[in-house]
Amino acid sequence: MNFRIISALVLRYLFLYTRSPMRLVELVFWPVVDLVVWGNVTVFIQRNTNPAFGNEILFLLGAMILWDIMFRAQQGVAISFLEDVWTRNLLNVFVAPVRATEYVSATFIVGMLRITVTAVVLSLISWFGYSFNIFQLEWWLIPFFANLMLFGWSLGMISTALILRWGQAAESLAWAIPFFFQPVVAVFYPVQDMPAWSQPIAWCFPPTYIFEGMRDVMKTGTMKWDYLWYAAALNIVFMALAGWLFLWILNLTRKRGLLTKFATQ
Amino acid sequence: MPAPDAREIILEARDLTREFDGVKALDRFSFQLHRGEVLGLLGANGAGKTTAMNCLLGLTLPTSGDIFAFGLPLQKHRIAILQRANFSSAYTALPGNLLVGQNLIVFAKIYGVREPKKKIAELMELLEISHLAKRVTGQLSAGESTRVNLVKAFLNDPELLMLDEPTASLDPDIADKVRKVVRKVQRERNIGILYTSHNMRDIEEVCDRVIFLHKGKIVCEGTPTDIVAQSSSATLEDVFIKIARDGEIIDEPQKDKAP
Numbered sequence: 001m002n003f004r005i006i007s008a009l010v011l012r013y014l015f016l017y018t019r020s021p022m023r024l025v026e027l028v029f030w031p032v033v034d035l036v037v038w039g040n041v042t043v044f045i046q047r048n049t050n051p052a053f054g055n056e057i058l059f060l061l062g063a064m065i066l067w068d069i070m071f072r073a074q075q076g077v078a079i080s081f082l083e084d085v086w087t088r089n090l091l092n093v094f095v096a097p098v099r100a101t102e103y104v105s106a107t108f109i110v111g112m113l114r115i116t117v118t119a120v121v122l123s124l125i126s127w128f129g130y131s132f133n134i135f136q137l138e139w140w141l142i143p144f145f146a147n148l149m150l151f152g153w154s155l156g157m158i159s160t161a162l163i164l165r166w167g168q169a170a171e172s173l174a175w176a177i178p179f180f181f182q183p184v185v186a187v188f189y190p191v192q193d194m195p196a197w198s199q200p201i202a203w204c205f206p207p208t209y210i211f212e213g214m215r216d217v218m219k220t221g222t223m224k225w226d227y228l229w230y231a232a233a234l235n236i237v238f239m240a241l242a243g244w245l246f247l248w249i250l251n252l253t254r255k256r257g258l259l260t261k262f263a264t265q
Numbered sequence: 266m267p268a269p270d271a272r273e274i275i276l277e278a279r280d281l282t283r284e285f286d287g288v289k290a291l292d293r294f295s296f297q298l299h300r301g302e303v304l305g306l307l308g309a310n311g312a313g314k315t316t317a318m319n320c321l322l323g324l325t326l327p328t329s330g331d332i333f334a335f336g337l338p339l340q341k342h343r344i345a346i347l348q349r350a351n352f353s354s355a356y357t358a359l360p361g362n363l364l365v366g367q368n369l370i371v372f373a374k375i376y377g378v379r380e381p382k383k384k385i386a387e388l389m390e391l392l393e394i395s396h397l398a399k400r401v402t403g404q405l406s407a408g409e410s411t412r413v414n415l416v417k418a419f420l421n422d423p424e425l426l427m428l429d430e431p432t433a434s435l436d437p438d439i440a441d442k443v444r445k446v447v448r449k450v451q452r453e454r455n456i457g458i459l460y461t462s463h464n465m466r467d468i469e470e471v472c473d474r475v476i477f478l479h480k481g482k483i484v485c486e487g488t489p490t491d492i493v494a495q496s497s498s499a500t501l502e503d504v505f506i507k508i509a510r511d512g513e514i515i516d517e518p519q520k521d522k523a524p
């Protein structure tokens with residue numbers, strides 16, 4: 001791993017964002033729309049239910065913000081790769097002394113920068129607009145954030161592998177990947193309220209532990225440490241699998257002689 | 266018999282074969298490129314020139330055969346080799362949505378150029394494109410874009426340079442300038458260049474030696490003058506056409522070794 005090369009690749013993406021402010025708008029626009037919708041739903045439920053549950057329902061906003069962190073991390077990785085596909089830059093990158101791991105690391109960093117921007121905007125709006133303070137999660141926020149970002153990165157690598165294998169036809173699929181997981185990782189409802197058969201599946205994915213933990217912390221101020229360990233361990237497994245998939249597909253693309261097809265006219 | 270070239274071999278292919286769906290785009294292709302030599306790879310569209318270059322850059326894996334650069338096997342030492350090499354083609358471009366200067370600074374940093382700004386300014390001046398630094402890359406003309414690509418290709422002072430049809434889509438004036446600059450930098454820095462083109466002017470002016478490919482196989486090789494002399498044609502262009510049509514450089518298969 002060469003940090004000079006990673007920082008040069010990140011610099012390329014930073015130039016891209018400063019060159020087209022629309023990209024920054026896109027970073028903020030959808031999360032804000034989501035937040036306003038979920039915020040209004042929360043207010044509506046709070047007004048029409050008993051105060052205890054009304055207080056509890058605030059976790060919808062927490063869930064929405066944390067979900068967005070994961071989703072943006074995935075997008076950061078996939079979009080960075082697509083930027084290189086769209087601008088036919090992959091060939092320039094791969095005839096330069098850039099290792100696949102360095103390339104992927106740069107997309108991770110872009111993912112992290114993107115979610116930092118989104119998270120700051122969402123935290124401010126939810127606090128001022130809906131009196132929901134994400135920082136009530138206190139220090140728990142750090143492991144939550146880190147675990148969701150890691151899972152987002154894994155999904156990003158899977159999306160990238162799909163695009164490498166099936167070309168731009170797979171783009172929309174690559175986009176949708178996080179939403180395949182949304183129903184089973186207990187984002188907006190507790191695992192115990194899911195159908196019994198789907199509960200064991202839910203516990204296979206790291207985000208489930210984080211969203212369960214978030215609800216616990218909001219209710220009781222603490223959570224099971226076990227959950228964090230399970231999430232971290234599963235994340236390592238998913239990162240390894242997704243990384244292996246990406247490298248395997250990249251090598252397959254070289255074997256099939258298709259890497260240059262992404263790069264030339 | 267010409268004297269064997271005593272210079273160091275910086276790029277070598279041995280029996281390089283690449284099949285696509287059972288068709289051989291490259292068929293037991295072998296060659297050596299020496300330090301400071303410009304080797305032209307010629308052949309009709311589809312002869313296998315780009316496939317050869319993609320294999321030599323590690324972008325495409327060969328079906329069989331071996332590649333060595335600077336004496337090292339490419340597969341194992343790709344990153345170290347690419348640090349000492351570079352590539353440019355008329356068919357690729359730097360990201361169109363960045364400024365020329367931004368693109369070049371990114372690649373200068375990737376290659377670890379010591380004084381990137383100074384190096385970029387020098388090379389842009391050499392290629393007479395200093396005024397393009399603040400332009401959007403995607404809005405350049407073909408001639409400008411080719412020269413920006415060449416600046417990128419010279420950034421890391423490569424010892425080995427692969428140029429895939431660098432003068433394609435250039436007008437004769439710009440093509441002439443590009444050839445002269447390539448030749449000048451190549452002589453000054455003693456770069457070994459693998460150069461593909463359909464343009465015979467390019468080949469005669471720039472290449473020390475050429476290899477003619479037809480359907481992935483070497484048909485003949487030598488200096489441009491030697492090749493014309495060996496053939497039954499009057500010019501290199503006629504040789505090119507003859508090979509493209511018949512896959513041979515002489516009219517009748519001569520039985521010169523017959524008793």
Ligand SMILES: Nc1ncnc2c1ncn2[C@@H]1O[C@H](COP(=O)(O)OP(=O)(O)O)[C@@H](O)[C@H]1O
Pocket residue numbers: 256257258285286290308309310311312313314315316317
């Ligand atoms: N990725 C690929 N898949 C299938 N066939 C390919 C691929 N790349 C090149 N070819 C075929 O290989 C042959 C050589 O192509 P190429 O190396 O591009 O020729 P040249 O550069 O000499 O014009 C052509 O017949 C081309 O269609």
Ligand SMILES: [Mg+2]
Pocket residue numbers: 314315316
């Ligand atoms: Mg070609």
